[in-house]
Amino acid sequence: MATNRVAHTVWEGELLKGSGTVTFDSSGIPGQPVSWPSRAEQANGKTSPEELIAGAHSSCFAMALSHGLTGAGTPPTRLETKAEVTFQPGEGITGIHLSVRGEVPGLDEAGFAAAAEEAKKNCPVSQALAGTTITLTAELA
Numbered sequence: 001m002a003t004n005r006v007a008h009t010v011w012e013g014e015l016l017k018g019s020g021t022v023t024f025d026s027s028g029i030p031g032q033p034v035s036w037p038s039r040a041e042q043a044n045g046k047t048s049p050e051e052l053i054a055g056a057h058s059s060c061f062a063m064a065l066s067h068g069l070t071g072a073g074t075p076p077t078r079l080e081t082k083a084e085v086t087f088q089p090g091e092g093i094t095g096i097h098l099s100v101r102g103e104v105p106g107l108d109e110a111g112f113a114a115a116a117e118e119a120k121k122n123c124p125v126s127q128a129l130a131g132t133t134i135t136l137t138a139e140l141a
Helices: 036-040 049-071 109-122 124-128
Strands: 007-012 019-024 032-035 078-088 092-103 134-140
Touching: 032 036, 049 078, 049 092, 049 109, 049 124, 092 109, 109 124, 109 134
Parallel strands: 092 134
Antiparallel strands: 007 019, 019 032, 078 092
């Protein structure tokens, strides 16, 4: 069964001086402020589209990796994932770097790296972002 998740943003003013609030309708997470300076300069307590993509990508990748490891008979004890989304004003998103550190009993570094590459390739968010260069670093704890 397909699911839909919904968020909306209300923006006021011009790009450089304006600001907005992104609200997560499906989950009920309170609205988060967003602005051009939080996107192109310092966050200063506000989010950005790139940070939201990083959150989506790191969580999707973690789920995909957990699923793949479990399916291969080596379920993880713990996975710490991070997604770093690089935004260059005037160019857009220029790359995403995923990193993962895992505790996976019975699996060696090579097996973990291979599973992580497979998860990077197959996670739905990676597939949605296929036009962006996505790199990966994977290591066992």
